[in-house]
Structures are given as structure tokens and as C-alpha cells.
Amino acid sequence: MSKIDDVKANVEKGKTKIVPGLVQEALDEGGNPVEILDAMVSAMGVVGDKFSTNEIFVPEMLMAAKAMAKGVEIIKPLLAGEGGSSLGTCVIGTVQGDLHDIGKNLVAMMIESAGFTMVDLGVDVSIEKFIDAVKTNENVKLVACSGLLTTTMPALKETVKTLKESGLPGFKVLVGGAPVTAQFAEEIGADGYAADAGSAAIKAKELIAAA
Amino acid sequence: MLTKKQNLLETIKGGRPDRFVNQYEFMELTVFIPGFKYPLAPGQTVKDDWGITFDFPEGQIGAFPLHDDKHKVIKDITQWREQVKAPRLDFKDEEWGPVIEQAGKVNREEQFLAACQMPGIFEMTHHLMGMEDALMALYEEPEEMHGLIALLKDQELRRAELIIERLHPDALFHHDDWGGQASTFLSPNMYADFFLEPYKEIYKFWKDNGIELIVHHSDSYAATYVPLMIEMGIDIWQGTMTTNDIPKLIEAYGKQITFMGGLDSGVIDFPEWTPEICAEHVEKACRSFGKHYFIPCLTQGLPFSSFPGVYDEVSRQIDIMSKKMF
Numbered sequence: 001m002s003k004i005d006d007v008k009a010n011v012e013k014g015k016t017k018i019v020p021g022l023v024q025e026a027l028d029e030g031g032n033p034v035e036i037l038d039a040m041v042s043a044m045g046v047v048g049d050k051f052s053t054n055e056i057f058v059p060e061m062l063m064a065a066k067a068m069a070k071g072v073e074i075i076k077p078l079l080a081g082e083g084g085s086s087l088g089t090c091v092i093g094t095v096q097g098d099l100h101d102i103g104k105n106l107v108a109m110m111i112e113s114a115g116f117t118m119v120d121l122g123v124d125v126s127i128e129k130f131i132d133a134v135k136t137n138e139n140v141k142l143v144a145c146s147g148l149l150t151t152t153m154p155a156l157k158e159t160v161k162t163l164k165e166s167g168l169p170g171f172k173v174l175v176g177g178a179p180v181t182a183q184f185a186e187e188i189g190a191d192g193y194a195a196d197a198g199s200a201a202i203k204a205k206e207l208i209a210a211a
Numbered sequence: 212m213l214t215k216k217q218n219l220l221e222t223i224k225g226g227r228p229d230r231f232v233n234q235y236e237f238m239e240l241t242v243f244i245p246g247f248k249y250p251l252a253p254g255q256t257v258k259d260d261w262g263i264t265f266d267f268p269e270g271q272i273g274a275f276p277l278h279d280d281k282h283k284v285i286k287d288i289t290q291w292r293e294q295v296k297a298p299r300l301d302f303k304d305e306e307w308g309p310v311i312e313q314a315g316k317v318n319r320e321e322q323f324l325a326a327c328q329m330p331g332i333f334e335m336t337h338h339l340m341g342m343e344d345a346l347m348a349l350y351e352e353p354e355e356m357h358g359l360i361a362l363l364k365d366q367e368l369r370r371a372e373l374i375i376e377r378l379h380p381d382a383l384f385h386h387d388d389w390g391g392q393a394s395t396f397l398s399p400n401m402y403a404d405f406f407l408e409p410y411k412e413i414y415k416f417w418k419d420n421g422i423e424l425i426v427h428h429s430d431s432y433a434a435t436y437v438p439l440m441i442e443m444g445i446d447i448w449q450g451t452m453t454t455n456d457i458p459k460l461i462e463a464y465g466k467q468i469t470f471m472g473g474l475d476s477g478v479i480d481f482p483e484w485t486p487e488i489c490a491e492h493v494e495k496a497c498r499s500f501g502k503h504y505f506i507p508c509l510t511q512g513l514p515f516s517s518f519p520g521v522y523d524e525v526s527r528q529i530d531i532m533s534k535k536m537f
Binding site (some may be wrong): 016054056057058059060062063065080097099102103105124149150151178188196197 | 398
């Protein structure tokens, strides 16, 4: 197994303590930082798939994301100008009236692991805040909004509608949350729907590729 | 006609109930046991005896623990012994007064008197430090987490002893949410590793001290935990969402545990609710899940709804289904 494969395997396993050392060893052996990053992104893709099929659970996903973050810290100074640039900025938040943050945080983690720069607006986010974030952040390619409660589905609908009618260019809207379905996402005009954090990262990349 | 208590027992034992058990009717819940501190209305913020701050913002349907750096009780799991202080339980007679009075009014022939324990041990771990810290600590500092869980369990046992002495309940209603709509938070193995033995000890203590019925609330998917629930001593799992494939669970485990739920609050209890929506869901649940080992009930963890009228309408519809099916 190459050192880069070793990094990938240990990110998948969430080995937070050994991943930084393995990344450093991979670099010391002449490994390309971009390839190492790609291996970690790929590992998180596997983690996302396993989460979607209940092979792993929330703690394992959190540990994998933490392991990757620690690996990224090592290579980050080396990535500038080497093609390690972001897929774009993703603005994320739960819609107004909804304070649930666990699912949203997992989605943010997975989308970040897929290569986006995250702007996390937190919970109970007003439509105005979403719009402001699109206006004031650079290279916003994606807005991800969620609602866990049936009661906040109208707010989700209104948020998507306002974002789509804002006239602001260059971004897609991804929605999710326990009561949200693909059909509802389509009805309210969202560009994409994801059922969980793993599929959110895949959908995020698909939406950007199709743009 | 059977009493509510008899009808419950016939239902959970696979006997001859004469109607559906109607939601929480079989038990009187004693929520306001001394030490229970939780915001009950929008606009309230309450700090409980562990130091956990709960905020119930305007416009919301429930309270949330605050976990910013200022409010987290456990800031570093390796330092939890210095940061967590189990609260006092030496409540005075006058603090027990109202709940003893409530208990005294219950007709024990008709209903179980249920002591309430909320939150549960898993919930306490993440209330104290936030969900992400708590879940990662299970991997990063497992011994510390076992130690913290042991403290929480011991505190529950001390509290149980006092409640039994003061109220002499027949049942326990124990809250601990173990998952979301589609999955549990932890794998069954990890869950068993950390929480099975503490819960076995807790529920055994209650049963050894005269409690006939253990009702556990988790309004979530938790089908994969059902064998563990049975091992713990749970008699009724309240909050069973329809994502759990309830008919399959009843077939596999009904003789050992009863499933109380089947009416997902999220799709019934919302601002635009109608009696027709309640009727549709109640009929579907009653016909699909049957008369034994199932109690039709909103999945919410107390006998009320978030939006006025829903709980009562669901109860009315269950009575209608009882007339049709019994």
C-alpha cells in the first residue's frame, strides 16, 4: 500500500491521531499535495456512501471529517497555486424558525470535505441573511438550506423561491431535512435534494458540474 | 368494559383487549418531580441543576440546550470530573408536596402512576457538552465517557430511590432519544458498549422496587436497538416512528415488547392540521399495526400536541377506530 493509500484508508477509519503523521510521511516521500488532498476527498466520499447505507453512523463520520481536517492542516500551506483550489463557496444554514443543527453540521462537514469553501450561517437563518451571504461572499456556487420540522417547510419554500427570484447569478440551491422529499424539493423549485449528509456532498458536486 | 390498566395489559400480553389503548391514557405522568427544570413556554431560558442552559425561543415548538463556549458545561471531556457536579437531591417535603398531591389523586385501579425521568443518560451526555463533542468523545476518550455515564447512572438511581420512597409509582416513563427519523445516532454495537449495562441496572432497580411497567421514549428510528431494549427490560417503546417497519417489529418481537406510536407527529401535528389528516393517519395505523403489541399514539414524548387540538382529535379518531375494529 502506498503512503497516499494509507492516508486514504486512515481518513476513512477516522484515525485523527495518525493521519497528520501519515500525510507528512507521504509528503516526505515526494507525494504531491494535490494527490494527497484528492485521496482524502475520495475517502470522505466512501464515508458518505457508508453513512447513507447505515454501514457507519454519526460518530464515525465525525471522526473521519476530523481526521481529514487534521490532514488538510499539514498540506494547506503547500496547496496555494497547485490546483488545490476550492470547488466554490457553499452557503449553508437551517431556515428561519428551525434550530436543529446536527444534520446541517454533518452536511456542512461533508460538503467541505468534497472541496467547497463553507460559509455556515448557522440555524434559524432569515431569507435576508441567505441573500446577503450570496451577495457578500466570493464565488458562491451553492446555497444549501435545510429544515427538520414540518412546521418550517413553508419557510424552506419561501427561502428557495426568494433565492431563485433574486436575480443573483451563478449558484444552485440544494435542500434537505427530515420532512423534505425529492418531490417537495422539485415543487418548491430547488435545483437539488439530498436525503443525508453523504448524498449531499455527491449532489453538491453534481450540481456544480452541471452548471 | 376493561379498565384502562386492564386493557393495556391485555394489549401488551397478546390477550383480549376490548379496544385500542388510546395514546397515554393508561398512565398518569408525574413530570414535575423536584429538580425538574426545563423551559415550558416560548421566551423562557432556564438553567437546570447540572448547569445546562435551555432556551425556548419565541416561535419555536421546543427548547434547546445552549452549547456555545460560554454555556457548555463540559468544555474538555478529560476534565469532566472538575466540570460536572451532580446536583443535590435532598429536596424538602414542601418541594415534593405538589407531585405527591398529584400522585394521591390517581385511581390506581384505572391507571398506572408513572414517574418521569427526562432527560435520559445519552441525552445528558450531549446536553452537557454538545452532540458533536459527545459523539466524538465516545471514540477519543472512551474511558472518560464510561466514567461520566456511570455518574449519570448513579444519579438516576439515587433519584429513583427517592421517587419510589415518596410516590410509590407503578410505572416509569423514561425519555432518551436515540436517533433521527431514518437512523440511530450510534451503531448498535457502540450503543451496547456504552449504554446497555447502565440501562439494565437502572431498569432492574425500578422493577426490583415494585415498578410493573417500563415505558421508554425515543421518537426516532431505533428498530436495530429493539433486541437491546428487550434486554434492558423495556416493556413499551413509545415514539416508534413509521420508519421502523412496525408490522415486522411486532411479528419479530411483539411478545417481548410493545410499540407505542405509529403516528408520526411531524406529519400530523403542524399548523395546518385538519381532523381529516388525523383520521387518515389513525385509520392507517390501526389497520396496519393491529390490536396486539401496538398502541396508537403520536410520537411526541408527552401527552399533548404542539398545536392545540391535535392530541384530542387523534384520541377521538382512535376511539372511532376502536368502535370499527373491536
